[in-house]
Amino acid sequence: MRHLFRSATLLVVSLTLNGPAALAEETETTRNAYAAGYLANFTCSAVFNASKDWAAIQRDELTGIYPLIAEPVAQLEPEINHDEKWVRVAYDDGAHTRLSVWRPRLGCVDLPVGATLASIELLDQPFPHTEVSHQDDGTPWQTNTNALSAAQHQALQQVVDQAFSKHYGSGARTSAVLIANTETILTERYAEGFTPTTAQRTWSVAKSIGASVIGVAVQQGRITVDEPAALENWSHPLDPRGAITLEHLLHMASGLDSNRAGNRTDRVYMGGGLVSDTATEAALEVAPGSRWKYANNDTMLALRVLRERFTDTNDYLRFPYTELLDKIGMQHTFLETDWQGDFILSSQVWTTARDLARLGLLHLQNGRWNDEQILPANWLDYISTPAPAQPATTSPGYGAQWWLYNERFPELPNDTIAARGNRGQFLVLIPSKNLIIVRRGYDVAGEPGFNEHDFSRDVLKALEATQSQ
Structure with missing residues (x-):
């Protein structure tokens, strides 16, 4: 897998579920980087996944959002390139930029702090270029005007x-x-x-979609839910995380430290961070299976377990589409x-x-x-x-x-x-x-x-x- 470069270290905020920040520890630069990343990603996805115009994006995607980044987001403006399908946002008085790039089928990917337009060619492209369809005939449901009294x-x-x-x-x-x-x-x-x-x-409805991808892999015999996660990053014989199973991750019972609010993973969601250098780095806090705690990292790790069963990144990226989404019409x-x-x-x-x-x-x-x-x-x-x-x-x-x-x-x-x-x-x-x-x-x-x-x-x-x- 080709690397762009390691992103800058960003702190994660503790936040109660759907609530305002309890202890915001970010520096102003980090908060601005989050805000620019949020704006770049949501604008990119809304334009190229959903064909929304700027007025609709402002109305829907950029209002009523996390208080942590709401104010700086409102002060920034995105640069949208419709031909090359990327969005760039400058922040800190133009000293830095954040970049989100659309890829066919995969939607938008946030590049790390410091990435440039030249970095785009280093991204994996597992699908040929396709346009977003504006058709959905309602298959497989049948029209039945007598379904209800x-x-x-x-x-x-x-x-x-x-x-x-x-x-x-x-x-x-x-x-x-x-x-x-x-x-x-x-x-x-x-x-x-x-x-x-x-x-x-x-x-977080995505978590249930992710579980469905795991289910497909189970049906195909690629993986079992009771096997150890066996992530490469946890492979040392002294590492207690070796006791974590895929099922522990699916149950939100990994026992890993996920800060006060496990639903806040801002570094990955807005900061251009990686699953592989954030979620996999968490330390064990309690015995696996002994505690339920809602944690985004557990879901990301469950899919990371599946990824490490593939030898080719593009095969893995195509797997949810060819084996699940395309088969049931989730186009x-x-x-x-x-x-x-x-x-x-x-x-x-x-x-x-x-x-x-x-x-x-x-x-x-x-x-x-x-x-x-x-x-x-x-x-x-x-x-x-x-x-x-x-x-x-x-x-x-x-x-x-x-x-x-x-x-x-x-x-x-x-x-x-x-x-x-x-x-x-x-x-x-x-x-x-x-x-x-x-x-x-x-x-x-x-x-x-x-x-x-x-x-x-x-x-x-x-x-x-x-x-x-």
């Missing part, structure tokens, strides 16, 4: 109306809602300016990487409501698609089984990179699971009801976001309506 339709539309208001959270800003079963899309609505092919960032999904080719599947995925629903459909079909077993037949059971170590009882439970709405939440069926992400991204699956619920949004940081539990509960109530009612 009149009463169900009316009740469901009232719930969807509420989803596009502040009913489910004062900070909620809904961009898309899709509700489907295995046969048909029951209802689908988009905010103005959005269509079925408008991709947006999944944030508007971009799995973004760091500049050394590690997928950032803890957050950095851009996709559409329909593509997320397709992933849900694959799970409701027990991993089978067009007579091919893509995921293990028991994968839905596996990801829905509570991990040995669990979050606090006030939170949903946790399986393998999916949240569990089991007996803790009596208003939903016990088999309800969800992929959940920042700013109100949700993919909810209720197998016993044959139901897929997708909500996308741009919820405002620091305000109550969209409540997916209440929305899912109300969707179920609407579908229970009868013609006589």
Whole structure:
């Protein structure tokens, strides 16, 4: 794997989930580098993954964001090269720049501090040049105008109306809602300016996509969940991290130090850092499997484990596309990487409501698609089984990179699971009801976001309506 050069060391901020920084330790230069990296990446991805214009990017991607970088982001302006598909942002009065580059299928990659336009040619290019498609015919769902009774339709539309208001959270800003079963899309609505092919960032819903990629590898016999992670960086016989298994990582139970808030990995997300020199460097804090702690690093490490089972980087980069996304029609999904080719599947995925629903459909079909077993037949059971170590009882439970709405939440069926992400991204699956619920949004940081539990509960109530009612 070719290297650009080692990025500057950047400090990581501690932040509570979806909340403001508790202890911001960054220097002004580091914060400015983060802000420029954030602006470069989100502008690049929104333009070239989602075909959004600058006004829409300012409205959606750059408002309601992390307080840490909100102010400096507002003071910066991106340089967008539509022909060569890159975005550059100068900061510190032009002394430094950040650069984000689009690649076919892979979306945008953030180059490290100090990278120049000449660095672009050093990036891996595993796919030929392709344009982003503006078509989605709704395959494999069939149009069925009789799928709902009149009463169900009316009740469901009232719930969807509420989803596009502040009913489910004062900070909620809904961009898309899709509700489907295995046969048909029951209802689908988009905010103005959005269509079925408008991709947006999944944030931590990406973790469940990452688990699905792992599931494909398990089905193909490339890897097993109970085997040691066996990362090269942990290979010394004295290294206690050798006891960490892939399953520990999937369960958010690695035992690794991930600072006060494991959901904040700013150096990778905004700083041009690498998975290989951040996540793999964390020290063991408690025994693997003994503690549940939400940590982006655990997800990135799980995919790093799979990567190290490949001998060729481009083979690895193509694997999620050829073996999962392309097979189920997720053609508007971009799995973004760091500049050394590690997928950032803890957050950095851009996709559409329909593509997320397709992933849900694959799970409701027990991993089978067009007579091919893509995921293990028991994968839905596996990801829905509570991990040995669990979050606090006030939170949903946790399986393998999916949240569990089991007996803790009596208003939903016990088999309800969800992929959940920042700013109100949700993919909810209720197998016993044959139901897929997708909500996308741009919820405002620091305000109550969209409540997916209440929305899912109300969707179920609407579908229970009868013609006589």
